Amino acid sequence: MTEDLSEDLSQKLRQLRDAGLAPPVLDSIKRRMRKLERPVNLMEVCGTHTVAISRAGLRQILPPGLRLLSGPGCPVCVTDQQDIDTVIELAKEPGMVLTTFGDMMRVPGSDSALQSEKAAGRDIRVVYSPLDALKVARDLPDRTVMFYAVGFETTVPMVAATLEMAEKQGLSNFWVFSVHKTIPAALEALIHMEGARIDGFILPGHVSTIIGANAYKPVLQGKVPAMVTGFEPLDILRAVDLLLAQLVEGRAEVEIEYTRAVTEEGNPTAQQLMAEFFEPSDPRWRGLGIIPGSGLMLRERHFRHDACRRYDLAAVRSRLPAPNKLMAACSCGEVLKGALLPGDCKLFGRACTPAQPVGPCMVSSEGACAAYYMYERHRQQGG
Amino acid sequence: MEPRILLAHGGGGGASHRLIQEVFYRYLGNDILLQGNDAAVFDVVPGKLAMTTDCFVVQPIFFRGGDIGKLAVCGTVNDLAVSGARPLYLSLGLIIEEGLPVELLEKVVASIAAACLEAGVKIVTGDTKVVEKGKADQLFINTTGLGIIPESVRVGGEMARPGDLVLINGNIGEHGLAVMSERAGINWETPILSDCAALHGLIAEAMEAGAVHCLRDPTRGGLATTLNEISRQSHVGIILEENAIPVSGAVRGASEMLGFDPLYLANEGKVVVIAPPASAKAILERMRRHPLGKDSAIIGEAVAEHPGLVALKTAFGGERLLDMLEGEMLPRIC
Numbered sequence: 001m002t003e004d005l006s007e008d009l010s011q012k013l014r015q016l017r018d019a020g021l022a023p024p025v026l027d028s029i030k031r032r033m034r035k036l037e038r039p040v041n042l043m044e045v046c047g048t049h050t051v052a053i054s055r056a057g058l059r060q061i062l063p064p065g066l067r068l069l070s071g072p073g074c075p076v077c078v079t080d081q082q083d084i085d086t087v088i089e090l091a092k093e094p095g096m097v098l099t100t101f102g103d104m105m106r107v108p109g110s111d112s113a114l115q116s117e118k119a120a121g122r123d124i125r126v127v128y129s130p131l132d133a134l135k136v137a138r139d140l141p142d143r144t145v146m147f148y149a150v151g152f153e154t155t156v157p158m159v160a161a162t163l164e165m166a167e168k169q170g171l172s173n174f175w176v177f178s179v180h181k182t183i184p185a186a187l188e189a190l191i192h193m194e195g196a197r198i199d200g201f202i203l204p205g206h207v208s209t210i211i212g213a214n215a216y217k218p219v220l221q222g223k224v225p226a227m228v229t230g231f232e233p234l235d236i237l238r239a240v241d242l243l244l245a246q247l248v249e250g251r252a253e254v255e256i257e258y259t260r261a262v263t264e265e266g267n268p269t270a271q272q273l274m275a276e277f278f279e280p281s282d283p284r285w286r287g288l289g290i291i292p293g294s295g296l297m298l299r300e301r302h303f304r305h306d307a308c309r310r311y312d313l314a315a316v317r318s319r320l321p322a323p324n325k326l327m328a329a330c331s332c333g334e335v336l337k338g339a340l341l342p343g344d345c346k347l348f349g350r351a352c353t354p355a356q357p358v359g360p361c362m363v364s365s366e367g368a369c370a371a372y373y374m375y376e377r378h379r380q381q382g383g
Numbered sequence: 384m385e386p387r388i389l390l391a392h393g394g395g396g397g398a399s400h401r402l403i404q405e406v407f408y409r410y411l412g413n414d415i416l417l418q419g420n421d422a423a424v425f426d427v428v429p430g431k432l433a434m435t436t437d438c439f440v441v442q443p444i445f446f447r448g449g450d451i452g453k454l455a456v457c458g459t460v461n462d463l464a465v466s467g468a469r470p471l472y473l474s475l476g477l478i479i480e481e482g483l484p485v486e487l488l489e490k491v492v493a494s495i496a497a498a499c500l501e502a503g504v505k506i507v508t509g510d511t512k513v514v515e516k517g518k519a520d521q522l523f524i525n526t527t528g529l530g531i532i533p534e535s536v537r538v539g540g541e542m543a544r545p546g547d548l549v550l551i552n553g554n555i556g557e558h559g560l561a562v563m564s565e566r567a568g569i570n571w572e573t574p575i576l577s578d579c580a581a582l583h584g585l586i587a588e589a590m591e592a593g594a595v596h597c598l599r600d601p602t603r604g605g606l607a608t609t610l611n612e613i614s615r616q617s618h619v620g621i622i623l624e625e626n627a628i629p630v631s632g633a634v635r636g637a638s639e640m641l642g643f644d645p646l647y648l649a650n651e652g653k654v655v656v657i658a659p660p661a662s663a664k665a666i667l668e669r670m671r672r673h674p675l676g677k678d679s680a681i682i683g684e685a686v687a688e689h690p691g692l693v694a695l696k697t698a699f700g701g702e703r704l705l706d707m708l709e710g711e712m713l714p715r716i717c
Contacts, residue, residue: 019626019698057701233699375703378620378689 012260016232022061025237030063032244039065041197042243043190043338045183046204047074047366048231054375056233062240069338070368072186072288073204075151076103077336077361077368080284081327083179084360085109085320087148090177090311091122097140099133100148102126103364108357111321130162130176137166137174146175146307154206156180156296157270160277163298163305177307178297181283183207185294187226188219193288193337200225200243202236205258210274212266216254223252230258277302286360287333326351332359335368342372349377388483393513406489407509410496411475415507423507425472428531433468435459436527442715444491444521446565448557448577451524452491454651454717456498457581458602459528464583465598465654467538467590468530470502475509476525481516491522502581504528542596543617545687548663550656552585552670553578553678555606556634559648562716564637573633580652585673589654592669593662599655602717605647607705609655610693614685621693623683623705646695647708649716657685 015021033040044050050070053059059068072078088109091098098114105115105126118124123143127133130147137145149159159176166174183204190196201224203216208228220226225246229239239257246253256262274296283295298306330352331345342348342361352358354370361367365374384405391398408417415423437458444451456473463470475495479488499506561577564570586598597617601609606628614621630645638645652675658666663681670676693705 017698019700022699055697055703056699057695057697057703058699060701061699233697237699374706378692378694378704379702 013232016230016234018234021234022237025234025241026061029066029237029241029244032241032248033063033066035248036244039067040199040244040247041067041069041338042200042202042240043069043071043198044202045071045073045187046202046207047077047364048206049073049202049204049229049236050368050371051366052231052233053236054371058233058236059376066240069198069341070335070371071190071338072285072336074361074364074366074368075155075181076107076364077332078181078285078288079107079150079179079360080286081110081323082284082317082320086313086316087177088112088114088117089316089319090146090307091117091124093144093311095142095144097123097125097136097143097145098148099125099127099136099145101128101150104148104150106357107360107363108327109321110323110327130159131165134162134166134171134174137171138169141173143173144175145173146177149176149178149180151180152183152204152207153210153274156274156278157210160273163277163302164273166305167302172304174305175307175310176298176305178278179283180278180296181285182280182294182296184211184216184219185291186285186288187216189288189291189294190337191224195339196337198224198338199247201227202239202243203228203254205230205261208258208262208266210267210270212264213254213256213262214264215266220254221252225252226254228254228256228258228262230261285336287336326358330359332361332369335361342369343377345369349373384485386485388479388481388485388488388513390481390513390515393479393511399511402511406485406492407511410489410492411499411506413505413507415472415505416509423472425507428471430534431532433463433466433530433532434527435462435466436525437462439524439526439717440520440715441562441717442520443562443565444487446577447561447574449579449651450491450494451522452494453498454579455524455526456495456502456504457579457651458717459526460502460504460581460583461600461654463528463530464581464586465538465600466530466532467536467598468532469587470504470528470530470583472507472529473499473504474527475506477509477511478519478523479511479513480519480521481513483521488522498581502583536590538595538598540597540599540613540616543613543619543657543685544596544659545619545685547596547657547659547685548681549610549621549623549683549685550658550663550667550670550679550681551606551629552582552654552656552676554629554631554634555601555650555653556630556638556643556645556648558651559605559716560634560637560643563641571633571637575633575637578650578652580675582652582654582675585670585675586654588669588673589656589666593658593665595656595658595662595666597655597657601650601653601655603649604708605645605649606653606655607646607693608707611705611707613655613657614693615691617685618690619685619687620689620691621683621685622702623693623695625695625698627680627682629678629680646705651717
C-alpha cells in the first residue's frame with residue numbers, strides 16, 4: 001500500500017518536473033493576460049515558493065506586466081528587530097542555554113548577533129528540532145534551556161508537541177520564547193495596507209497542510225483571488241494560470257492547486273495540539289507593524305514554560321541598544337510588503353550580501369533578498 | 384610481516400625497511416624508485432615543467448568505484464593533465480594510523496600501482512610516517528606530480544573568451560554521491576560508482592582534435608564551482624543549458640532524496656573543456672570516441688555579459704544564477 005502510494009507520488013512528481021508540460025500552461029497565462037489588459041501583481045507568501053520561482057527562473061518566462069512579488073513568507077525575515085535584540089539580550093542571562101534553529105544565529109541584532117554572542121562564550125546551541133532542545137533541558141537540569149520559537153503554522157505543532165512532552169516529563173527548566181506568527185491574519189493586513197497592489201495570493205503549501213484552505217476564507221473570500229500551491233515549478237505556473245482565470249472571471253476565491261497534500265480542513269490533530277498550547281497574540285512584524293491576532297503566545301495555563309513570563313521583558317527591553325544606521329537604511333520591510341523588489345534596496349549586493357547580511361531577508365536562505373542574490377543578481381548587472 | 388601497522392613501521396629501522404621492501408617496492412618498484420637514494424634522479428625532458436600536489440583524506444578509504452590510492456594517483460595525474468601536461472612522475476607520502484591492517488595497506492598500494500600503470504606514470508620517491516592510534520583516520524596520502532608541457536600547448540583558466548563553448552566528458556556528481564552513500568551506508572537500487580579515473584589520455588585526444596582554451600577537473604565544489612572559477616579568471620560570463628548537462632537518473636534521484644544539487648557534487652573523472660566554436664565540434668566527436676568520454680556533451684557557452692558569473696538556463700526556459708557554494712556540502716570526499 002505504502003509502496004503504491006510512493007510510486008504514485010513519484011510518478012506525479014516526475015510529471016510535475018516535465019518542463020515539456022509548461023508551454024501550454026504558459027500559453028494559457030499569456031491568453032488570460034491579453035484578456036485582462038492590465039498589469040497583475042501576484043504575491044507568494046512562502047519562502048519555499050520564493051526559492052522555487054527563482055531557481056526555475058519563472059519570472060523571465062512570464063509575460064511582461066505579470067509580476068511575482070515575494071511577501072512575508074519567511075519566518076526569519078518577518079521577525080521584528082526588537083524581538084531579535086531581546087533574544088540576544090536574554091542569551092546573556094546567567095545560566096541560560098539558548099537553543100535555536102541555525103538561521104537565527106546570523107540574523108543581525110542592532111549591535112550583536114547570536115553567533116557573535118556564542119563566540120563571546122554564551123551557551124547558544126543550534127538545534128534541528130525543538131525536541132533536540134528538550135533533550136538539552138533533560139541533560140542539563142540546573143540550567144535554563146530556552147527555545148527560540150520562530151516559525152509559521154508549519155512549525156508550531158512540533159513546538160506544541162515538545163511542550164506536551166516537557167509537561168509529561170515534568171521538565172521545569174524548559175522555556176519557549178514564542179515569536180510564532182500565523183499567515184491568514186498577515187494576509188488580511190496586507191490587503192488593507194496603504195499602497196497595496198496585490199491582485200492575487202499564491203498561498204503556502206506547507207502551512208496549508210496544517211491549517212487547511214478554509215482558514216483563509218474569512219479573510220480572502222470575495223476579496224482577493226488565492227490559490228494554495230505546491231512547490232514544483234509547474235505547480236506555480238498552474239497556480240498563476242488559475243489565479244488569472246479568477247481575475248478574468250471576476251471571482252475572488254480560495255482554491256487549492258496543491259490537492260495532493262492540502263485539504264479544505266487541514267490537519268485537525270495538529271490544529272488541536274496548537275490550540276491546546278497557544279492562543280492568538282498581537283505581535284509586531286518587520287515592515288508590517290502590529291497585526292492583531294497574527295501571533296501565537298503560550299496559553300496562561302502553560303506559563304511554566306513561557307520565557308516571556310519568566311523574564312521581565314520590559315526591563316530587558318529597556319537595556320536594548322539603539323537601532324544602528326546601516327540597519328535603518330535596510331528595506332526588508334518594504335520588500336516584505338511587495339512595495340520594493342530586493343534589487344531596489346540601495347544596500348542590495350553592496351553593503352548587504354548573504355556573507356554579510358544587514359537585514360534578515362538576506363540571512364535566511366528562503367528570504368526574498370537572499371533568493372534574488374543567489375539566483376537572479378546577474379540580471380541586475382548592466383548586461 | 385605483522386598483521387597490523389605498528390609505530391615501528393615508521394621508525395626508520397628494520398620494520399620500516401621490511402614495509403618498504405615487502406609492500407612499496409613490491410608493488411611500485413621501477414628503475415628510478417629502486418635507486419634507493421634520498422632523492423629520485425632523472426633526466427629532464429624538453430618543454431615546460433608542471434608540478435602539482437594534493438592531499439587525500441577521503442573517508443571511507445574504500446568506496447564504490449575506487450579507493451584512496453586510486454584517487455591519489457588519478458587526482459594528481461588529472462591536475463597535471465588539465466594543465467596541458469603529460470604526467471610523468473609522482474611522489475607518494477603516506478601518514479598511517481597505528482593499527483591499520485597491513486592487508487588494507489597492501490590493497491591500497493596495489494591500487495596505486497594499477498592506477499600508475501594505467502596513467503603511465505611512475506612513483507619515483509616516497510615517505511611513510513606512522514602516528515599513534517586516534518591521531519589520524521586510517522590513512523592519509525599526499526602525492527606530488529611532475530609533468531611536461533610541450534612548447535606548443537597553452538591552456539589556462541584565464542583563457543576563456545566570449546563565444547567559446549563549454550564541454551564535459553559525461554555524467555556529473557558520481558564521486559561525491561558514491562562516497563557519501565558509502566559513508567551513510569546507503570545502498571541505492573542502481574549502485575552509484577565513483578567516476579574516479581585518470582583523464583590524461585582523453586585530454587590529450589581532445590587537444591589533438593582542435594584548439595582548446597581551458598581545461599579543468601570539476602572536483603570539490605563540482606561543475607558549478609569550477610565554472611565560477613573560470614568565469615572569474617577569464618572575466619567572462621558563462622551560460623549553461625540545464626537540459627544539456629549529463630546527469631544519470633540514479634544520481635538525479637539520489638540527490639533529490641538527500642537534498643544535494645549534482646551541479647555542486649564532486650567529480651574525480653570529469654574534465655571541463657572550453658574551446659572556440661570552430662574546434663568544439665571536432666573535440667566533442669573525438670571525446671565521444673574515448674571510453675571515458677562516451678557521454679560527452681556541449682553544455683553551455685562563454686558570453687560577454689555578466690562577467691564573473693555563471694547562469695543556468697533552466698529546463699523551464701528561465702534563467703538563474705549558479706553561485707559559488709558557501710561552505711562545504713560534504714567534507715572529506717577526496
